[in-house]
Amino acid sequence: MEQEHFDPDFQEIYEQYIRTEKEESSEIYRDMAAEISLPKRHIRRWWIPAAAAVFLMLITGTWALTSDKSPFRTKPKYTQAEVRESLQKTIRALSIYSKTVRKEFSQVEDLTAMSNAIKPSKKIPAPVNQKSDLNTTKNLIP
Amino acid sequence: MHQKAFLDLIEPLKPRLFGFAFRMLRSREDAKDALQELMMKLWNNRNTLETKGNIKTYCFTVLYHDCIDRLRKQNRFRLVTGSDLMEIRDSTAVEKDFENSDLIRQIRVAMDNLPPKQKVILELRDFQDFDYEEIAKMMDMTVNAVRVTVARSRASISEKMKKEISYGTGTF
Numbered sequence: 087m088e089q090e091h092f093d094p095d096f097q098e099i100y101e102q103y104i105r106t107e108k109e110e111s112s113e114i115y116r117d118m119a120a121e122i123s124l125p126k127r128h129i130r131r132w133w134i135p136a137a138a139a140v141f142l143m144l145i146t147g148t149w150a151l152t153s154d155k156s157p158f159r160t161k162p163k164y165t166q167a168e169v170r171e172s173l174q175k176t177i178r179a180l181s182i183y184s185k186t187v188r189k190e191f192s193q194v195e196d197l198t199a200m201s202n203a204i205k206p207s208k209k210i211p212a213p214v215n216q217k218s219d220l221n222t223t224k225n226l227i228p
Numbered sequence: 229m230h231q232k233a234f235l236d237l238i239e240p241l242k243p244r245l246f247g248f249a250f251r252m253l254r255s256r257e258d259a260k261d262a263l264q265e266l267m268m269k270l271w272n273n274r275n276t277l278e279t280k281g282n283i284k285t286y287c288f289t290v291l292y293h294d295c296i297d298r299l300r301k302q303n304r305f306r307l308v309t310g311s312d313l314m315e316i317r318d319s320t321a322v323e324k325d326f327e328n329s330d331l332i333r334q335i336r337v338a339m340d341n342l343p344p345k346q347k348v349i350l351e352l353r354d355f356q357d358f359d360y361e362e363i364a365k366m367m368d369m370t371v372n373a374v375r376v377t378v379a380r381s382r383a384s385i386s387e388k389m390k391k392e393i394s395y396g397t398g399t400f
């Protein structure tokens with residue numbers, strides 16, 4: 087190595103110093119060389135934030151489309167089977183109710199019949215007015 | 229630029245870049261962080277990397293600026309003492325059975341106590357073997373100014389060495 091202008095008395099020791107320093111730093115570098123490989127790690131890990139973002143989007147999207155509290159919900163609140171079951175129940179209840187209603191009505195018809203029976207169909211003759219009879223000349227005994 | 233092409237381009241430079249950062253920051257963790265940050269910057273600009281000219285020069289320039297920023301943030305433009313370096317030495321245990329260990333330690337102290345710009349220029353010249361022209365481009369200086377700085381830095385180090393020896397602390 088060119089060491090121009092350096093004191094010739096120390097030339098040798100200076101070169102030795104440089105060798106020692108280089109050896110020392112090389113030794114330390116060898117110990118930690120594996121730790122200084124940032125670009126590799128950087129390349130390997132670039133997908134981590136992307137994957138995290140996709141995962142978050144999936145979670146948020148699922149919640150938005152399915153949650154009862156979400157304003158963006160598109161999934162029907164009830165399944166077809168649930169709706170069918172509910173309708174069947176309603177129809178069954180309605181038919182039972184209609185039977186009851188019919189029964190009630192039939193009773194009402196009976197009552198009507200009874201009331202009709204009770205109710206005079208002709209006009210009840212008015213009672214004979216004694217006073218008027220007295221006033222008539224027909225009933226006068228000759 | 230594909231990953232393989234990028235790594236083929238950068239991988240051979242990494243040990244030297246790490247050495248540069250380590251000597252600038254004097255901390256393996258900080259040097260590692262600086263190098264990682266540089267790698268990220270390079271990766272993010274990989275599509276324009278080929279237009280930057282000399283990749284090696286570009287990498288060292290970016291790393292130099294990052295190291296200076298780190299030192300400023302840590303307020304680490306301070307004098308490095310012999311005991312600081314003893315700690316570094318003991319922890320790394322590189323210097324075994326070294327005859328001139330004291331003198332090398334003194335050079336290290338002198339080097340670390342140079343003004344940051346001088347230290348960087350000397351590092352680029354003596355450790356990384358850059359031309360004066362390349363250093364001038366990187367540091368935004370004239371070639372002559374770089375030559376003068378290198379000579380001055382070396383003179384400063386040898387001066388300190390001589391002082392140490394005259395005080396009887398060296399073993400030279």
